[in-house]
Amino acid sequence: MKSEYDVIVVGGGPAGSLAARTAAQQGLEVLLIEKRQEIGDPVRCAEGVGKVGLAEYMDPDPNWICADIKKARIFSPDGTMIDISEKMAGNEVGYVLERKIFDRAVAKTAARAGAEVQVKTQATGLILEDGVVTGIRGKQRGNDFEARAKVVVGADGVESKVGRWAGINTTLKLKDVETCAQFLMTDIDIVPDSCDxxxxxxxxxxGYVWVFPKGKREANVGMGMLGSHYKGKHPIQYIRDFADWKFPEGKILETVVGAVPVSGMLPRLSTGGLVLVGDAGHVSDPITGGGIINGMASGRIAGHVIAECIKGGDVSAKALSKYDRLAREELGKSLDKNYKIKEVVTRVSDNTMNVVAHSLQGVEFENFTIPKLVKEIVTRNPGVIKELAGLI
Amino acid sequence: MITVNRYRCGYCGACVGACPQNAIDLIETFIEIDSNCNNCSICTKVCPMGALELVKDEE
Structure with missing residues (x-):
């Protein structure tokens, strides 16, 4: 490890790796650090990803694809099923990944592009000069170090400490965080091409419970709940109860826990010498909690803007705010819209969900758009208009 | 003070992201809480495992 780089990326998930890869491809000297001793492990993810989005960033590889998903099924509280075909199902249908391998593969593309990668290497603080970030303080295998960089990328996930060190408030409110627990279960009866x-x-x-297939008789069985809905029962207990009910014979191969920002994109993603990407910038989707594609998208945009700023000799807050602008253009609109929808749907009662699900029985979901779906729901359920008013 | 049940903790970092004081750090499998903690106990609500607990300080 050297004492000076063009770019230091803190966090070796897909967002950080894409930032590192893009910056390295532009000829910059890049250091990518991961505080864990392995990239990709432990997993904090349900591992579902849209095919179209993924192909923008990685060529599909059977080494990290566990399942090919054709449809989604949604079950209302009373068990009424809504079957959604691939055309309608959107981003959460596509592949179920093996993140342990996928994250390494993405990091490898950064390494191949020329980025230096260091694991078991943690950022513990930032070096700031006149309010501008000029490097990091860190620990590697117990030894303190300092490294300078023209730009630091905070890709430190839901923890998002790097941004806070630079004065960006990244703290998640309880109403804006999904707290999650998941079992990787085997020997269970599932529909292997359906995300349920x-x-x-x-x-x-x-929140919701998900069953994402990872094989013919294997799936990620998990749940996420809004932090503000906590009433003494934690996600691990909810998913235990669900698994006991749905898959009493299933065996658990892995327990996964984690949290997902559902706040919508941070109002500010950059400052002098620093940008935030991925979950650290809260670019995960407020409804689905999906964050892989948005994270990689933000990482790539950041890499390009950083390269432009460094080559132009200006990494001030003003210059780097171009990243904010571009990220908001590409991701902000749908995140803002989905945040508003989330604020409504997380308050919808079980009864209303059942009523809506019943009314949608027999509806052909192929070639359906979200506005058409909302119109359909309202037409069929004039009584729920009040509760759903904020959606429209 | 906030205590961490290290046998229950899944070291996921949920508490770190929700801590308004930025008082929590996750190092590999260890959660560390520093003196900036003001016992607001938000971390106990966001923990997926229920590993964090607010206990009364001994006088």
């Missing part, structure tokens, strides 16, 4: 979602306060208050 279960709604309702019994198993996932202000």
């Amino acid at each position: 979602f279960y709604l309702g306060s019994k198993y996932a208050p202000g």
